[in-house]
Amino acid sequence: MxxxxxxxxxxxxxxxxxxxxxxxxxxxxxxxxxxxxxxxxxxxxxxxxxxxxxxxxxxxxxxxxxxxxxxxxxxxxxxxxxxxxxxxxxxxxxxxxxxxxxxxxxxxxxxxxxxxxxxxxxxxxxxxxxxxxxxxxxxxxxxxxxxxxxxxxxxxxxxxxxxxxxxxxxxxxxxxxxxxxxxxxxxxxxxxxxxxxxxxxxxxxxxxxxxxxxxxxxxxxxxxxxxxxxxxxxxxxxxxxxxxxxxxxxxxxxxxxxxxxxxxxxxxxxxxxxxxxxxxxxxxxxxxxxxxxxxxxxxxxxxxxxxxxxxxxxxxxxxxxxxxxxxxxxxxxxxxxxAEPCPLRAPVRAGARGLPHRARGRVDFAGVSMDYGDRRALHRLDLKIAPGERIALTGPNGAGKSTALALVAGLYRPTRGTVRIDGTATADLPEEWLRRQVTAVLQETFLFAGTIADNIRYARPDASPRQVRAAAEAALVTAFTDGFPDGLGTRLGDCGGGLSGGQRQRVGIARALLADAPIVLLDEPTSGLDAEAERLVVAALGRLVAHRTVVMVTHRPALLETATGTVALAPAGPGPATGRPAGR
Missing domain, CATH: 1.20.1560.10 (ABC transporter type 1, transmembrane domain)
Known part of the structure; x- marks a missing residue:
């Protein structure tokens, strides 16, 4: 050391x-x-x-x-x-x-x-x-x-x-x-x-x-x-x-x-x-x-x-x-x-023994608060999401919706409280295992310089060309790449230069489909898209969220229709933010 x-x-x-x-x-x-x-x-x-x-x-x-x-x-x-x-x-x-x-x-x-x-x-x-x-x-x-x-x-x-x-x-x-x-x-x-x-x-x-x-x-x-x-x-x-x-x-x-x-x-x-x-x-x-x-x-x-x-x-x-x-x-x-401390996740802790290859998909927030320096983004959130549920988090800007998604993914640790997946705190889960259980489609999908196939395979570097092709078809990526001379082998510039916003989102969905994680996080994935692009992206998302636990942040009606419940978050304040899904 x-x-x-x-x-x-x-x-x-x-x-x-x-x-x-x-x-x-x-x-x-x-x-x-x-x-x-x-x-x-x-x-x-x-x-x-x-x-x-x-x-x-x-x-x-x-x-x-x-x-x-x-x-x-x-x-x-x-x-x-x-x-x-x-x-x-x-x-x-x-x-x-x-x-x-x-x-x-x-x-x-x-x-x-x-x-x-x-x-x-x-x-x-x-x-x-x-x-x-x-x-x-x-x-x-x-x-x-x-x-x-x-x-x-x-x-x-x-x-x-x-x-x-x-x-x-x-x-x-x-x-x-x-x-x-x-x-x-x-x-x-x-x-x-x-x-x-x-x-x-x-x-x-x-x-x-x-x-x-x-x-x-x-x-x-x-x-x-x-x-x-x-x-x-x-x-x-x-x-x-x-x-x-x-x-x-x-x-x-x-x-x-x-x-x-x-x-x-x-x-x-x-x-x-x-x-x-x-x-x-x-x-x-x-x-x-x-x-x-x-x-x-x-x-x-x-x-x-x-x-x-x-x-x-x-x-x-x-x-x-x-x-x-x-x-x-x-x-x-x-x-x-x-010298910056890098938080290490133990391969196996007391609460993480006997982890299955695939999580059932239950997500629990227990008194979760999150502070960014002096700013509080989330205050005492209590929320239980059953396996297979699709919960939409709504609320004004600053209510902590994206923060909640980041906590589920283990990108941050809550200041107070606990986020659990299948009853185990995310802080106690091996990072490699957690990354296989949670995938995300963000507001703007980041694409690396390389081919479209390489960007899809980023979720699973060992995936075969046939698996990449299947994910691309399911996400409607081939609908536009089949018109390119090199198809999925088309090379992109920095940050996905050469593709429209809707096309980049579909590549991101294909990446998430290839990951095949039981928990899917959606953070305004259709924001900024025109009606036709939104229709195609929502169609692709429909295949991604099937039979999976989904936590989404959106205000778009087309995507809200796919949710089985909604939770309205208020800006962080002194009172508790209790999440009780309202069935649709």
């Missing part, structure tokens, strides 16, 4: 579970990086050997690779050739280990980030509707796509730059100390200065990155909302309103982005200054040592190479501060989603 996230708990501890499956890959990658570092430490020695043994006097205190230069002969040209071959060989070995390390460690980072993205999306889908009621679609999409992308960039940067850079800098610093303690002290003294600059700027960078991610999330939500309502934008000519809102949001993103740019721009010159000071100190110390005979010129060249090698990854790390700050800000937003 993942440790709960709080602002004071390290993010690495929260996300560490995602990296557990890839420990072997990471360990192997570490081994490759160690080998690469060892090869890099050898790189300057062929040059030192040339300086000491070919161009210099050939002092015995020269390069330890000096004896290798004589492999091809003792002439100067032969020794130069051997040194050049060594340079190429060491570079190839280093490149091979670099490639293997990158593949292993970056692969681990990519797999880990993909796991984070998958779990974030899966968890987001399963959060209760009360959570989604408080969020915008664009904001939630931004968490899955943009924020998880920033987390991925940070993870890959950690695997490909940060960890290898720290390993390399540590190796070079240790090599400087082994070469000569004075060289080592100069190199090690540069590290605290670099770290101080990094810590000092990281805080500013993190604040700027957090501001930027929040502003980008709001901007994404604004764009998503405008595009979802593009027909309304065109109908009312509201382009200017959205242009102004977008410009205001863009200014917020720009302001945070400029602050991040300022932090990044200051870091490089400061680091260059520290590097220059360390190089000057080492050059002066090394030069004095060469003049006094403490070490050879080749040793000074190696020391300068090691110092450059040590500072180079530190410079690269400093440029990553923006990536890590952005990644941390995004990781906090992702962690906040994953």
């Amino acid at each position: 993942r440790t709960p996230f709080t602002p004071h708990r390290p993010l690495l501890r929260f996300f560490r579970g995602f990296g557990a499956p890839y420990r072997r890959l990471f360990a192997l990658g570490v081994g490759m990086r160690l080998c690469e570092t060892a090869a890099d430490l050898v790189t300057p020695w062929p040059v030192a050997a040339v300086i000491d043994h070919v161009l210099g006097p050939g002092a015995s205190r020269g390069s330890p690779l000096g004896p290798l230069l004589g492999v091809l002969g003792t002439g100067r040209t032969a020794m130069l050739t051997a040194a050049a071959a060594l340079v190429v060989l060491v570079a190839l070995v280093s490149a091979a280990f670099d490639y293997a390390g990158d593949r292993l460690m970056n692969g681990a980072g990519e797999r880990m980030s993909a796991a984070i993205r998958r779990e974030t999306f899966a968890h987001l889908q399963r959060l209760p509707l009360s959570y989604h009621d408080r969020q915008t679609v664009g904001g939630s999409a931004s968490r899955v796509i943009t924020d998880c992308g920033a987390v991925k960039d940070a993870l890959v940067a950690f695997c490909s730059v940060l960890f290898p850079g720290v390993l390399s800098a540590t190796g070079y610093a240790a090599a400087l100390l082994v070469l000569d303690w004075r060289f080592g002290l100069i190199g090690v003294a540069a590290v605290p200065a670099v770290l101080f600059l990094g810590v000092r700027n990281r805080r500013r960078g993190h604040r700027a990155a957090r501001r930027r991610r929040e502003a980008e999330g709001e901007l994404t939500a604004l764009v998503t909302e405008a595009l979802q309502g593009i027909r309304t934008v065109h109908a009312f000519g509201g382009h200017g309103v959205h242009d102004r809102d977008f410009a205001a949001g863009s200014r917020g993103v720009l302001s945070a982005g400029l602050e991040a740019v300022d932090v990044q721009a200051r870091r490089v010159p400061l680091l260059e200054s520290v590097t220059a000071a360390a190089t000057a100190a080492l050059l002066w110390t090394g030069g004095v040592g060469v003049l006094r005979g403490w070490w050879s010129t080749g040793h000074l060249v190696v020391a300068l190479g090691y110092l450059t090698g040590m500072v180079a990854p530190l410079r690269a790390l400093s440029k990553l501060s923006g990536t890590f700050a952005q990644g941390q800000a995004s990781a906090e937003r992702v962690a906040a989603v994953l």
